[in-house]
Amino acid sequence: MDDISTGILFALLACLIVISGYFSGSETGMMALNRYRLKHLSNSGHKGAKRVERLLDRPDRLIGLILIGNNLVNILASAIATILGMRLYGDIGVAIATGALTLVILVFAEVTPKTLAALYPERVSYASSILLSILMKVLSPLVILVNFITNGFIRLLGVKVSHGDDDHLSSEELRTVVNEAGSLIPRRHQDMLVSILDLENVTVNDIMVPRNEITGIDINDDWKSIVRQLTHSPHGRVVLYRDQIDEAVGMLRLREAYRLMLEKNEFTKERLLRAADEVYFIPEGTPLNVQLLKFQRKKQRIGLIVDEYGDIIGLITLEDILEEIVGEFTTSIAPSLSEEIVPQDDGSFLIEASANIRDINKGLKWKLPTDGPRTLNGLILEHLEDIPESHLSVQVSGHPMEIVELEENRIKLVKVFPKIKKAS
Template sequence: MSLDWTIIGPALTIVGLLLLSAFFSGSETSLTATSRARMLQLERDKDPAAARVNILISDGEGLLGSILLGNNLVNILASMIAGQLFETLLGGNSVVWATLVMTVLVLVFAEVMPKTYALSNPERFALAVSRPILIVVRVFAPLVGAVQFVVRNVLRLFGANVDGPVLSSHDELRGAIALHHEEGGVVKDDRDMLGGVLDLRDLTVDDIMVHRKSIVMIDADKPSEAIVTEALHSPHTRLPIYKGDTENIIGILHVRDIARALHEADGNASVIDIDALRRDAWFVPETTEVLDQLNAFREKREHFALVVDEYGALMGLVTLEDILEEIVGAIEDEHDVAVEGIQPDGDGVWLVDGDLPIRDLNRALDWELPDEEAVTIAGLVIHEAQTIPERGQVFGFHGARFEVVERRRNQITKLRVSVSPDDVVVNGS
């Protein structure tokens, strides 16, 4: 029995074209899903396949254009041959049957199956296809370049921005960290630390500074004994010293310098020259980026700076520890005064200090309250309420419920917060 090559030949050609289509589909998925960081590491380890993958994904537009061009060519050719084959076999109904059969074959064997495998094994698949795909990209480069020229100019006619990346490298890192945290690959503490590093560029010193009302200062007009006693009993190692008015900062006293002078004076604090011990104060604008301030601390080998506004008025102070706490969370030692900014007050309810930074609450409770318009929780409530609330008033916004528990003069000092399904302001009693 002789073989009918008028049927077998086209059928084998269709199978071969479907395999090529599957190759292109799987390559597209694997090369777009593979980890670029992993490929860079493999390239540093002298893996030539990884080097080819990095060349391919560095020009994502050219890669995608070449793969789509090759995929469409083989799919169209397979469909044409299938149409002729079915016309030979069935006659008049060939177009309908050829369309149905090729749709199923392309969908299952040339799209879903290879892409599913490529998603499950992106790195292995990408490394395996890197050489042939690189050849395809180079062969199709002139034609793909022409297609890209046409596409870009058509998109520009409609006002689309096709230049530059959609996401910055920082945004990509944030997205990757959030994704791995949701998948369980990054624990919350590690996510917060990594996010804290990225946030340094987006923060200014007034976002993290100690407010001026909380600064412990020393009056230069006091006797030397009183200044020494006050400094040694302070939980801080660096203390601003003022003369006449708290806005008139004349320097910084370091407890270590005082202790050394007290030792040299055999414990007689009255003979210590305070003016000789004070160091020059370092003033920085409140608009200074936290990352720039960190670099400045490193360059000047300083840990302490006073923050002023555009008029030179004292706003607060910032230390190296404040910046580090934005990365690793609160740092406390045996000399710190323990301040409970957040205390549990029942199931899903917390008592929060009004001056607690919003970023600290978000980090502690894994919330996402906005901190663009206010730095502290009290400031957020006042901003949203557009008034200074009375004690007992309740507000709901951003998916949370805020109850004013304590107020001193015009300052909210304590709030009760919880998750709220409502996002409506409620003025309670």
């Protein structure tokens, strides 16, 4: 080193600092990449993305390569800085060189390149991957040796070393990714994607039309009554039953009934029953994602939900499940949310007590409990543990509620106020 001029040593030191910054920025850029965008670009044929993906297949080797290069460069820079310090300032130059080099490396070889790499990870990674790929091939034996020693030491500490694929996302993590997409995915599409993820947490019981609201035709009624009900039915399909809904015998498409009406000689109860489809039964508690697939496989659009005793407790259609994903359609067996919830001038809402709590929460952005009763009527009855009187006021989950109308043994109409905010 004594034969090398001071100017050359300064130039060499500057080059080493630049190389150190390259290794530091490359490490940060590689680790800061969006792995899913990287995979997409790689599958699309992006050369830089393919290089980076190959390097990241073994992140332990990549980090080993970068740290080998970075430490070699920094140690050599430290030795050169010590020589320069002693040449310029004598023995005290060692301390001066140590302090000055620490500051220079910290600013120009660590903080600055790492900050830039964190801000522009793709630009840095794709460019640096060219040289890193070459170095990986050249220094492969040294990298493998260092990783072998390192992994052996880690195993001695009782830590399992695994190179398995741990990039899979859980439903909650995927939901977070969708919500954080921002303007890349329209808000409406984000809501739909999140709704699809929520299907597994919702059962057919949560969105079914309750038994008492199922409209059907008693095949034992007189013929004129049956014809009148068919003519005035607002639905595309109706349940045919004998005496009570539990004795369902078929699911009739109204267009089939209208076709039979045109054939006057063929329009009889027996012909009507033969034209009806077989009833499709669904066990209670079936998750919506499972039921959606069953509808698809069995080529069905409507089914009756039965409990463990075989009694019918509700009805669900394919449209009901699709509404959970895309929102309400204009045609539905159940009343729309706008019909069940009427805003009042005082900030309260008149709500049909038969309204589904999940629908209320979605429509009004409330957080009424959904782990118990499914309707507002059931929620209030569970809270009171008794059949209430009209105009009784209660507070449920922080929401003041006034019972406006009763019908027989159930609540029909409730006036609900927004949740009372606690004073800070």
